[in-house]
Amino acid sequence: MKAFNTFVGALAVATALTIPALAQTTIVAPGSSTTGTYMDYMKTVYDRATFAELLQVPIATFDKEFELTPMAAESWSQSADGLTWTFKLRPGLVWSDGEPLTATDYVFALQRAATGGYDFAWYWDFAGGIKGWKEVTEGTADVSTLGLKAVDDLTIEVTTVAPKPYLPSVTSLWYPVPKHVVDKLGDDWALNVDTVVTSGPFDLESWEKSNNAVVLTKSDTYTGPWQAQIDRLEVDPSLGAPEVGLPAFLAGDADYSFLNTGQVPVATQRYPDGIRKNAVFATSYISYDLDSAPFNDVNVRRAFYYAVNRAELTSTVLKDIAIPAGSILPPGYPGYNPDIAAEAVFDPEKAKQFMADAGFPNGEGFPEIEIWYREEGGYNGAIVPPMAQYLQAQFKDVLGITMNIRVLPGADWMDGLRNKKNNIFIAPYEYDYLDPSNFYGIFFNGGRHGYHIAEYDALVAKADSESDWDTRYKLYAEAEQIMIDQGLIVPLVHPITIAVISDTLGGDASTPNKLGFTSLDRLGHYFFTHLTKQ
Amino acid sequence: MLSFILRRLVSVAATFIIVSLIIFFMMHSIPGGPFDANDMPVSEAVRAKLMANLGLDQPLYVQYFRYMWGVLHFDFGVPYQSPGETVTQLLSRAWVPSLVLGGLGVLIGAPLGILLGMAAALNRNSWIDYLASTLATLGLTIPVFVTSMLLILVFAVWLNWLPASGWGKPERWILPITAYALIPLATYARYTRSAMLDTLNRPFVTVLRAKGLTERRIVFQHVLRNSAIPLVTVFLPMFIGTATGSIFVEAMFRVPGLGAYFVSSIETRDYPLEMALMLMITFMYCIAYLLSDIVYALINPRIRVGGGQ
Numbered sequence: 058m059k060a061f062n063t064f065v066g067a068l069a070v071a072t073a074l075t076i077p078a079l080a081q082t083t084i085v086a087p088g089s090s091t092t093g094t095y096m097d098y099m100k101t102v103y104d105r106a107t108f109a110e111l112l113q114v115p116i117a118t119f120d121k122e123f124e125l126t127p128m129a130a131e132s133w134s135q136s137a138d139g140l141t142w143t144f145k146l147r148p149g150l151v152w153s154d155g156e157p158l159t160a161t162d163y164v165f166a167l168q169r170a171a172t173g174g175y176d177f178a179w180y181w182d183f184a185g186g187i188k189g190w191k192e193v194t195e196g197t198a199d200v201s202t203l204g205l206k207a208v209d210d211l212t213i214e215v216t217t218v219a220p221k222p223y224l225p226s227v228t229s230l231w232y233p234v235p236k237h238v239v240d241k242l243g244d245d246w247a248l249n250v251d252t253v254v255t256s257g258p259f260d261l262e263s264w265e266k267s268n269n270a271v272v273l274t275k276s277d278t279y280t281g282p283w284q285a286q287i288d289r290l291e292v293d294p295s296l297g298a299p300e301v302g303l304p305a306f307l308a309g310d311a312d313y314s315f316l317n318t319g320q321v322p323v324a325t326q327r328y329p330d331g332i333r334k335n336a337v338f339a340t341s342y343i344s345y346d347l348d349s350a351p352f353n354d355v356n357v358r359r360a361f362y363y364a365v366n367r368a369e370l371t372s373t374v375l376k377d378i379a380i381p382a383g384s385i386l387p388p389g390y391p392g393y394n395p396d397i398a399a400e401a402v403f404d405p406e407k408a409k410q411f412m413a414d415a416g417f418p419n420g421e422g423f424p425e426i427e428i429w430y431r432e433e434g435g436y437n438g439a440i441v442p443p444m445a446q447y448l449q450a451q452f453k454d455v456l457g458i459t460m461n462i463r464v465l466p467g468a469d470w471m472d473g474l475r476n477k478k479n480n481i482f483i484a485p486y487e488y489d490y491l492d493p494s495n496f497y498g499i500f501f502n503g504g505r506h507g508y509h510i511a512e513y514d515a516l517v518a519k520a521d522s523e524s525d526w527d528t529r530y531k532l533y534a535e536a537e538q539i540m541i542d543q544g545l546i547v548p549l550v551h552p553i554t555i556a557v558i559s560d561t562l563g564g565d566a567s568t569p570n571k572l573g574f575t576s577l578d579r580l581g582h583y584f585f586t587h588l589t590k591q
Numbered sequence: 592m593l594s595f596i597l598r599r600l601v602s603v604a605a606t607f608i609i610v611s612l613i614i615f616f617m618m619h620s621i622p623g624g625p626f627d628a629n630d631m632p633v634s635e636a637v638r639a640k641l642m643a644n645l646g647l648d649q650p651l652y653v654q655y656f657r658y659m660w661g662v663l664h665f666d667f668g669v670p671y672q673s674p675g676e677t678v679t680q681l682l683s684r685a686w687v688p689s690l691v692l693g694g695l696g697v698l699i700g701a702p703l704g705i706l707l708g709m710a711a712a713l714n715r716n717s718w719i720d721y722l723a724s725t726l727a728t729l730g731l732t733i734p735v736f737v738t739s740m741l742l743i744l745v746f747a748v749w750l751n752w753l754p755a756s757g758w759g760k761p762e763r764w765i766l767p768i769t770a771y772a773l774i775p776l777a778t779y780a781r782y783t784r785s786a787m788l789d790t791l792n793r794p795f796v797t798v799l800r801a802k803g804l805t806e807r808r809i810v811f812q813h814v815l816r817n818s819a820i821p822l823v824t825v826f827l828p829m830f831i832g833t834a835t836g837s838i839f840v841e842a843m844f845r846v847p848g849l850g851a852y853f854v855s856s857i858e859t860r861d862y863p864l865e866m867a868l869m870l871m872i873t874f875m876y877c878i879a880y881l882l883s884d885i886v887y888a889l890i891n892p893r894i895r896v897g898g899g900q
Contacts, residue, residue: 092672092855104672104859174640195636248675266673267685267847293757295845301756304740305845308747308755466858468624 082287082590084562085311087302088294089435093269096261097247098232099166102177106264107271107292109247111581112255114281116144116163116213116228118582121570123389123491125226128281128582129158129233129256139220139524140188144228146211149280152235153255160207162233162256168200169234173244177230183498184227184490186217186521220522222529223492230490258285258586269294283586286564290585298434306557312590313558313577317439318376324557333567335554336574337436338387339487340496341379341444343428343547344506346480351415351424358544360411364455365448366403371550374443378436379550384537385496387551389572392493392530397537401548405455412456420457427461430483431470436552436578437485444549445483477507483549493533494521500545513539554578564589592888599884603877610873611662611866615655618865625671625860645671647862658866668863672855678867682849688758689848692840695764696771697830704776705822708783712791713810723780730777739770739843756845767844771837775829782825786818793817816890823886827879831872 093106098113114129127133130144150158170178171193182190188204204216217224235254238246246252253261258281259273270293275285293311296302302314303324313333316324325332343361345352352358367381380388383398409419417423428448430441445462452460460481465473473479484505488495497517499505513536520532540546556577558567566587569575576584624647642648646657661668667678676684704727711723730738746766747755757763790796791814799809838850849868856865 091851092859094672094674174637174644176637178634178637191634194634196640245675265847266676266681267688268845268851270847293845295756295842295847298842300736300740301843301845304743304748305755305757308743308751310747310755310757468860469621 081289083289083291084287084585084588084590085291085293085296086585087296087311087314088269088271088292089297091268091294091297093266095244095247096253096264097234097244098230099170099234100173100175100244100247102175102230104176106247107269107294108259108273108290108581110232111259111273111290111585112253112257112261113232114150114158114257114279115582116231117225118229119491119580120583121565121576121580121587123391123570123580125229125491126282128283129163130228133225135220135222135224135524139222139522140217142215142217142221142224143208144213144215146213147281148211150256151278151280152237153260153276153278154235154238155278156235156237156254157210158233158256159210160213161210162236163213163231164205164207165236165239166232166234167205168203169239171203172200180227180230180489184492184495185215185224186219186221188216188218219518220524222522222524222526223490223494226490226492255279257281258283258582259290262289283582285586286589287585303557306559312562313556315578316555316557318378321376321378321555328557328560331557331560333556333558333569333575333577334573335556335576335578336387336389336572337487337552337554337578338390338491339436339485339552340382340385340387341437341441341483341485341549341552342382342385343448343549344474344482344484344545346477347508347545348477349480351417351426352480354415355544356411356415357417358547360408360415360456361452362401362541362544362547363404363408363411364452365401365547365549366451367401367550368403370444370447370451374447375440375550378555379440379444379552382548382551385540385546385548386493386537389574390488390493390496391491392533394530394534394537397534397541400541408455417458423456423458425459425461426481427463427479428481428483429463429465429470429473429479431467431485432464433467433485436554440550440552441483441485448483448549474506484546485552493530497533497536500540508545510539510543510545513543513545561591562588563591596881596885599881603881606877607870607873611659611870612655614866614869615658616651618862619651619654621857621860625862658863662870667867670856670864671861672859672864678863681852681864682867682871685847685849685852688846689837689841689850691764692767692771692846692848693830693832693837695768697775699768700772700775701779701826701829703772704779705783707776707780709787709810709815711780711784712787715788720784723784727777727780727784730773731781734839735770735774735837736839736843738773739767739840742766742770743843756843758844758846763844767840767846770844771840778825778829779822782821783818786821787814790814790817819890820887823883823890827883828876831875831879 088107094104095101096106096109096112098105098110116130117125117127120126129146129150131147133142133144135142146160152158167181170181171190178194181187189198189202192198193200193203206214208214215224233256238252238254242252250261250264255261255276258276258279260276262272262274264271273290275288296305296311296314299315299317299320302311303316303320305311306314345358347353371377371379371381383401384394386393412418412420428445430445449460449462452458474482486499500508500513501517502514503509516532516536520529520536523529523532564587566576566584646654658668665679670678670681673681707723707726711720714720743755743766746753753766754763796809796814799813838853840846841848841850852864853868856868
């Protein structure tokens with residue numbers, strides 16, 4: 058018996074030693090952008106290199122059920138006046154070059170962002186509300202006046218202009234920057250593989266600049282939560298287009314691929330167990346120039362609100378790559394209110410009545426309008442063009458009006474929106490952090506659309522700093538009711554993405570959450586650290 | 592001949608300057624700038640800082656002269672979308688896969704196309720002719736992304752002989768080069784067929800036949816040479832197409848080449864890269880047509896310039 062035990066023990070040890078060495082797991086995944094400048098999320102967000110964020114550890118992040126989870130921070134607390142948050146970092150975190158990761162690296166990251174022309178600087182004002190942020194980014198105050206302090210190596214103090222009960226959610230986009238490296242190399246540290254240092258679950262092995270493809274490897278220095286369970290992650294943004302990704306997946310060259318509408322039926326038939334739906338927490342809506350005719354009339358706007366058959370839109374022309382949107386907040390998102398969403402019904406009679414009240418019975422006398430949407434790829438690229446055509450037909454049918462469609466490059470569309478060069482737009486928006494203030498903020502006090510609705514602004518401002526969560530959500534719901542009553546927007550659809558995954562993929566990340574969604578497309582920190590491969 | 596070349600060189604320089612002016616001002620007349628495309632606007636202070644860093648706060652004519660002065664010194668600036676390198680470095684890096692893909696595509700496709708066209712012309716109205724014409728017509732009418740898709744489906748997904756896409760290893764080159772080669776193949780097959788038929792019907796061929804030359808000698812030594820003019824006309828511009836890359840083939844097969852930069856530089860308002868790419872194409876077309884003219888003169892004395900003598 059003893060000999061047998063010894064034999065079994067030896068076998069177990071031998072297996073344990075050899076299997077990891079043999080089973081070098083590599084996952085080949087699609088990326089999203091074929092161009093990227095800096096491998097540094099805190100230098101540029103819009104132009105960052107592929108998965109720059111996976112290389113660093115954020116203060117906190119979201120898990121599969123969209124719950125906030127501490128990452129670099131171990132805990133946090135809010136002061137009695139609600140204005141100061143204290144984050145305690147986990148001891149023992151290090152950079153891949155062996156230097157300790159400290160509170161200074163986080164504070165430095167934001168100080169540099171505030172002064173260095175960071176393209177995401179708006180976020181730390183709009184979402185973070187950090188004291189002095191606006192003044193420092195505009196150059197009217199010194200960086201030392203920012204409400205940020207490294208109290209000691211493991212303690213960060215953040216002071217905000219108003220109480221920010223949701224600040225911990227905001228820190229999901231707060232990554233450290235290696236001050237000791239930037240002091241030596243400047244921003245160029247993030248331009249090539251040899252000088253990039255990491256603090257997160259993955260290291261950078263290679264970066265092909267021609268298509269922004271990267272190879273990441275499991276970090277052997279990262280000690281925080283959510284360690285990688287795979288050895289290598291090859292990300293190729295050229296696989297991001299389903300037209301390229303699916304053939305590669307079928308040939309066994311990629312472990313999963315996103316699908317376009319035409320591919321969904323084929324893939325569903327062939328891989329009934331491999332189909333995954335991914336929440337992206339986004340909303341497509343119609344917005345207006347509220348100051349010019351005909352949309353300065355609330356009746357016209359309300360007519361449009363009731364003239365959209367969202368269920369038909371998503372199930373027919375969009376082939377279920379989006380779900381109907383009744384609220385600016387997507388289902389499952391914090392603060393989502395089903396009662397508000399239920400108000401957005403398709404009611405052609407009501408729509409016609411509002412048009413008549415506005416002085417355009419059956420659309421008579423209504424000027425020809427042109428709706429502007431922006432040209433883009435990804436899920437919006439699949440959704441918006443057919444949706445625009447559907448709306449065109451529906452508005453003709455229900456409201457009796459002629460709406461032309463114009464597609465513009467992103468920059469021109471944004472320019473048109475900001476400078477009110479047109480009066481009606483299809484606007485897509487995707488969340489930046491999981492809190493209702495994110496979506497309500499886009500219409501707050503000017504915001505993205507130049508809306509100034511005093512009553513709405515007051516409610517949102519109050520809700521933003523309210524520390525009782527039930528009251529907060531109630532205030533946001535009241536604010537959204539104002540949006541509905543005044544017809545400020547027409548919520549259209551919430552996009553989702555559909556992907557097919559290989560049956561060799563496993564782990565917690567490969568199965569849907571309670572709402573039926575996986576996170577192949579978002580929440581990369583959760584997804585890639587909870588994915589395994591046989 | 593020399594004065595002809597000199598005159599042409601002067602016109603190349605003039606074309607170059609005119610085109611550079613047009614491109615530069617068209618590029619800047621597109622609304623928006625490199626920092627406008629985002630969901631949330633960059634604040635004015637941040638934008639001003641970024642624009643000043645790139646010299647975009649200067650008047651346009653200053654920017655133009657500054658850029659062209661750099662161009663004269665082979666300095667094309669730093670691409671906004673890849674700040675770690677110069678435009679020249681980026682081009683030399685991304686150009687390699689495009690050149691391999693396009694170069695091999697033409698070098699394989701063109702001779703095959705010529706052979707196919709010859710076979711068709713020499714066997715007029717036979718099954719070879721019909722096959723060649725069908726192939727050529729399909730090659731020209733089916734978009735290259737469709738043929739790419741078919742190649743991937745057959746050779747990667749069904750037969751599993753070759754990787755579906757990617758670059759780096761030679762076995763990954765086969766499908767994209769095949770897809771690419773179909774274009775010159777089809778073009779050349781059609782041009783060769785019609786040019787050869789045209790020549791074969793000329794009286795001098797009858798004379799050669801009457802003189803008792805072998806058919807092989809007639810075809811290769813006389814007919815082919817006399818049919819070469821249209822082939823030269825299409826060859827050089829086609830070679831430029833290869834050097835600039837095929838956006839579709841590169842995208843379908845994940846080739847990290849130059850093609851995508853033509854689109855992304857315009858989309859992201861990457862002025863230095865956009866300008867460099869356009870100037871590069873202009874320059875290459877100028878040179879290609881110059882070379883074409885010289886080659887015409889060499890292979891056909893009848894159209895040699897000033898050839899009345």
